[in-house]
Every structure is written in C-alpha cells, then in structure tokens.
Amino acid sequence: MTEINIKGGRRLKGETDVSGAKNAVLPQIAALVGMKGEGVIYNCPDIADVKTSVEIIRNLGGNAGLEEGRLYADLRNIDKFEIPAGPGGKMRSAITFCGGLLGRFGEVVFSEPGGCVLGARPIDIHLNGFKVLGAEVKYEGERIRVRGKLKGSKIKLKYPSVGATQNLIIAACFAEGETVLKNPSLEPETVDLINFLNACGGEIKVRDGCIYIKGEKDLRPKPYRVMADRIEAGTFLFAAAMTGGGISLRGITRKNMGVVWNVLEGCGCELKEEKKVLSLKAPERLKAAKEITVRPYPGFPTDLQPQLTAMLSVAEGRSIINETVFEGRNKHIGQLLKMGADITEEKGFIINGVKSLKGAEVTAFDLRGCAALCLGALGAEGESRIKNAGYIFRGYENFEEKIKDLGGEISILKLNRV
Ligand code: EPZ
Numbered sequence: 546m547t548e549i550n551i552k553g554g555r556r557l558k559g560e561t562d563v564s565g566a567k568n569a570v571l572p573q574i575a576a577l578v579g580m581k582g583e584g585v586i587y588n589c590p591d592i593a594d595v596k597t598s599v600e601i602i603r604n605l606g607g608n609a610g611l612e613e614g615r616l617y618a619d620l621r622n623i624d625k626f627e628i629p630a631g632p633g634g635k636m637r638s639a640i641t642f643c644g645g646l647l648g649r650f651g652e653v654v655f656s657e658p659g660g661c662v663l664g665a666r667p668i669d670i671h672l673n674g675f676k677v678l679g680a681e682v683k684y685e686g687e688r689i690r691v692r693g694k695l696k697g698s699k700i701k702l703k704y705p706s707v708g709a710t711q712n713l714i715i716a717a718c719f720a721e722g723e724t725v726l727k728n729p730s731l732e733p734e735t736v737d738l739i740n741f742l743n744a745c746g747g748e749i750k751v752r753d754g755c756i757y758i759k760g761e762k763d764l765r766p767k768p769y770r771v772m773a774d775r776i777e778a779g780t781f782l783f784a785a786a787m788t789g790g791g792i793s794l795r796g797i798t799r800k801n802m803g804v805v806w807n808v809l810e811g812c813g814c815e816l817k818e819e820k821k822v823l824s825l826k827a828p829e830r831l832k833a834a835k836e837i838t839v840r841p842y843p844g845f846p847t848d849l850q851p852q853l854t855a856m857l858s859v860a861e862g863r864s865i866i867n868e869t870v871f872e873g874r875n876k877h878i879g880q881l882l883k884m885g886a887d888i889t890e891e892k893g894f895i896i897n898g899v900k901s902l903k904g905a906e907v908t909a910f911d912l913r914g915c916a917a918l919c920l921g922a923l924g925a926e927g928e929s930r931i932k933n934a935g936y937i938f939r940g941y942e943n944f945e946e947k948i949k950d951l952g953g954e955i956s957i958l959k960l961n962r963v
Pocket residue numbers: 567568569571637638661664665666667668669670671672704705706707708709847848870871872912913940
C-alpha cells in the first residue's frame with residue numbers, strides 16, 4: 546500500500562523536467578511486437594506501465610529493458626501471440642499489443658484489459674475494426690481470440706477512441722492494401738505513434754481528419770524519441786496555479802499544451818515559452834472558468850479533468866466542468882469534498898471556489914484522480930494523507946522528486962501490507 550503525505554499551503558516555486566509521454570510511448574512499445582529486429586525509444590519515462598509493457602514483451606518471447614530513459618527491445622525471438630492475463634490486466638494499453646501480434650502471426654489471444662476504472666470502457670470499437678479488416682473474433686471464456694489475414698478496408702469509428710485508433714493503425718500496416726480510418730483519434734499521442742511507425746517504414750498519412758494507412762509493410766524498428774508528456778506538464782502547471790506560485794518546466798512547448806494554455810490564461814495566469822521552457826506565474830487568486838467541456842483532441846483533455854477540478858475548487862467564483870469522455874471519472878470529487886471543496890455533481894461538476902482547502906485523509910481510486918488529490922493537498926492548509934496512492938507510479942516518473950523541485954513538501958511511503 547502506498548501513501549502520499551503532503552504539507553500544503555506553500556506557493557510552488559522552482560523548475561523541473563517534463564518526461565516523455567506515457568500515452569505516446571505505450572502504443573509505440575506495443576507496436577514493436579509486430580516488428581522483427583531491435584528497437585530503441587528515447588525519452589521513455591520510468592513508470593509502472595512501461596515496466597508492465599516490458600514484462601509483456603518478455604512473456605511473448607522477446608527481450609526488453611529500460612535504462613536512463615532509453616527503452617531497448619529485441620523483438621527477433623517473439624514466438625507467442627497470447628498476451629498474458631496478469632500483466633495484461635494491469636493496464637488498459639495492453640490491448641494495443643493486439644495490432645502488432647495480429648499483423649505478425651495472424652492471431653492474438655488476450656483478456657479484457659485492466660487499467661483505471663473510469664466507467665464501462667468497452668472494447669467494441671477495437672473488435673469491430675478488426676472484423677472490418679477481415680479477422681474473426683471469438684470469446685473463449687475470459688479470453689478473446691482474434692484471428693485472420695488482414696485486408697485493408699474503410700473503417701468508420703463510432704467514437705474517436707484513442708486506443709482503438711492506435712490499435713487499428715498498427716494492424717492496418719500489416720493488412721493487404723490500404724485502410725482508411727474515419728472519425729479517428731487525432732490526439733498528439735496518436736500522431737506521435739504515426740510518426741514512429743513511419744520512421745519504421747510505415748506509410749501513414751492524415752488528411753481531412755481521416756487516417757490513410759498503406760499495408761503490407763515490413764516494419765523494422767528505428768530509434769525514436771517520444772514526445773513530451775502534456776498531461777504531466779498540465780498537472781504541474783495546475784499545481785503551481787492553485788498555490789499562487791511561479792514555476793518553469795523544461796522540455797515542453799506551448800504547442801504541446803494546446804487549449805490547456807488558454808484555460809490557464811483565462812484563470813489569470815501569465816504563461817510564456819522560451820526555447821522549450823514553459824513558465825507560469827499565478828495570480829494571487831485564480832478566477833473561475835465559467836464552463837469547460839472535456840472533449841477529444843483538440844478539446845480539453847479528459848486526463849487533466851480531475852486536476853482541473855482540484856484547481857478550480859479554490860478559484861474565485863463558480864466553474865462548471867462537463868466530463869464527456871469517461872462517465873465514471875468522478876471518484877476524486879468525494880475526496881475533494883473531504884478537503885472542504887464545494888462541488889455538486891449535476892449534469893456537470895458545479896464548483897463554487899473556496900478560499901482554501903483543508904488538509905485531510907483521502908483515498909485515491911485512479912491515476913489522474915490521485916494526481917488531483919495531490920494538487921488539492923498542495924493547495925490546502927495543513928497536512929494531507931493520500932491512501933491507496935500507488936496509482937501515481939503508473940503515470941508520473943519521479944513524482945516525489947519533481948514536486949520537491951517545485952518547492953512542495955511531499956513524501957511517498959510504500960507501506961508493507963499488514
Ligand atoms: C486512452 O485510453 C488513454 N490511455 C487514457 O489515459 C485517456 O484518458 C483516453 O485515451 C482518452 O484520451 C492510454 O493512452 C494508455 P478511449 P483509451 O478508447 O484508449 C469509449 C490516463 O490517465 N470506448 O479514447 O482507453 C470509452 O469507454 C489514461 O493516462 C468505447 O466505447 O480511451 C470511453 O468512454 C486514462 N469502445 C471513450 O470511448 C471502445 O472500443 C474514450 O475511450 C473504446 C473506447
């Protein structure tokens with residue numbers, strides 16, 4: 546059991562590095578299993594989900610490891626197409642291994658993926674896409690078998706699912722002929738995957754909001770540097786904003802931050818970017834954000850919604866946040882209420898900003914909710930204890946060190962199970 550203790554009430558001041566993007570590197574590592582050869586990905590964050598991906602590659606007969614931000618993978622001896630239930634159950638992105646294995650072996654067996662419980666999180670868009678590409682999908686108890694020689698086709702996604710788009714892009718590289726994805730995810734992390742696959746010999750283009758993938762590619766791993774993590778950066782910017790602080794983040798640009806930059810300016814923060822260093826200066830007190838609706842890119846990202854909720858809980862005035870991507874991404878609300886936040890859940894989250902939160906004992910239920918509680922604790926008066934906080938290691942590299950770099954008072958304790 547992991548516990549995070551934070552002493553709040555200090556303005557965050559300082560500078561730290563932004564790591565490589567979890568949600569960009571995970572599909573790239575997954576795509577590697579479709580390729581023969583040895584791969585290297587730079588700027589790879591040392592987080593639990595990367596470790597789980599390395600474990601899956603080893604289970605499949607390959608070899609992989611992460612050292613000083615350099616992910617190495619030897620895919621030459623991969624000889625299995627069954628994704629193990631154990632590691633596969635730890636994270637949602639395990640399903641993205643399907644595309645490469647289906648391409649390499651014409652078959653893959655896996656379980657419904659694990660990961661943060663944010664609602665139903667079905668995988669129908671993935672499976673329907675594989676069927677349109679000519680594969681057969683069979684349920685075998687807890688396991689799912691997808692098999693078939695892939696033939697390029699036109700696939701219209703009923704929702705721009707990030708994972709399904711990424712899975713189908715990877716699979717389509719191995720299909721016969723061209724595939725077109727309509728209504729796909731165009732998140733920066735998806736574009737980073739496309740750039741990675743094209744570097745490895747793929748022929749993928751984005752045109753008029755659709756993705757065109759040429760098939761029958763004999764992809765070979767090429768060294769690649771994964772993009773910076775806009776969600777990690779946003780988490781730290783929100784922390785500084787809600788403590789009236791001023792910080793700088795190395796390795797991130799205004800372009801990476803997209804609409805998040807505008808939201809922070811709208812709340813009264815001053816932001817500037819010089820040579821890939823992004824600086825924020827917070828006002829004495831943040832202004833409320835009238836209404837923010839979470840949307841697929843380029844809309845406000847769902848992965849920063851919990852952190853935004855924490856930040857706006859101390860802004861002056863009333864804010865409304867509409868979470869439209871995950872119907873169950875609200876477990877942080879009850880915990881923020883324990884810190885004195887004034888939030889009611891109607892169609893959206895109605896937040897009446899309070900002057901300050903109070904330190905409290907709270908519990909985390911998912912990765913970004915855990916980050917949101919850390920932000921609440923940093924902005925609160927007094928001490929907070931966040932229980933069940935192991936989630937933080939899934940998505941934030943060196944979280945404790947970085948918060949200390951930024952002037953926060955934090956300690957992360959790994960308690961043995963009693
Ligand atoms: C990816 O999850 C990210 N994870 C999530 O980040 C992120 O919140 C999400 O995209 C949205 O941006 C990784 O990249 C590893 P979706 P994914 O498929 O692919 C529904 C984090 O905190 N849906 O775009 O699972 C689904 O239920 C994590 O870093 C279907 O209905 O997200 C949800 O309501 C959390 N059928 C919506 O689409 C499907 O087959 C968006 O899901 C697939 C999805």
